[in-house]
Amino acid sequence: MNRKHLLAATFIACLFMLSCGSNQPASETPANSTKKEPGDKTGVAVTSDDSKGKGKFTNVELTHPLDQKMIGGGKAIYDVKCGACHKLSDEKLVGPGWKGVTDRRKPEWIMNFATNTDEMIDKDPAAQALLEKCMVRMPNQHLTDDDARNILEFMRNNDGKN
Numbered sequence: 705m706n707r708k709h710l711l712a713a714t715f716i717a718c719l720f721m722l723s724c725g726s727n728q729p730a731s732e733t734p735a736n737s738t739k740k741e742p743g744d745k746t747g748v749a750v751t752s753d754d755s756k757g758k759g760k761f762t763n764v765e766l767t768h769p770l771d772q773k774m775i776g777g778g779k780a781i782y783d784v785k786c787g788a789c790h791k792l793s794d795e796k797l798v799g800p801g802w803k804g805v806t807d808r809r810k811p812e813w814i815m816n817f818a819t820n821t822d823e824m825i826d827k828d829p830a831a832q833a834l835l836e837k838c839m840v841r842m843p844n845q846h847l848t849d850d851d852a853r854n855i856l857e858f859m860r861n862n863d864g865k866n
């Protein structure tokens with residue numbers, strides 16, 4: 705095995721470890737593992753997560769049907785603050801595409817991530833795994849609580865929720 709192959713193998717092993725959202729030290733990961741990510745279209749192998757994340761949002765009330773005013777507010781924020789890094793499809797740009805994000809994450813996780821980005825990236829296992837995959841740390845976007853709720857509604861609309 706030459707140096708290039710060794711590097712590639714190490715990289716794949718790291719990806720595998722992170723995809724499991726595991727906090728175990730590398731030594732506990734099978735060194736010769738060649739297991740690949742299950743098919744996933746986000747381009748960053750985002751695994752789903754049912755935690756609420758870290759932050760002030762512990763119980764978000766969802767609206768049924770969707771609130772059109774909130775969707776409009778969310779779109780305005782998306783256009784200015786998020787669209788440079790997030791597509792609405794499942795394609796990765798700088799960060800993961802948003803298609804399906806409301807299925808992968810709980811509403812509370814999304815709102816905590818949007819308003820408490822630094823602590824989430826520092827402490828939440830799923831957010832840390834995303835950082836490792838995207839190789840870019842999402843900057844805090846200084847959203848208010850209302851902004852975050854509007855963004856969530858915009859994401860739900862993008863995912864065809866009602």
Ligand code: HEC
Nearest residue numbers: 785786789798799800818825834835838840841842845855
């Ligand atoms: C400079 C690029 C950038 C901008 C601007 C940005 N993000 Fe991100 N975002 C990222 C990256 C990179 C990640 C992957 C996680 C990380 O950085 O740790 C991410 C991850 C996310 C996630 C988790 C996605 C998932 O699949 O679990 C959410 C939710 C999110 N961002 C919301 C937002 C919102 C809301 C805005 C606008 C207010 C925004 N982002 C603006 C780069 C960005």
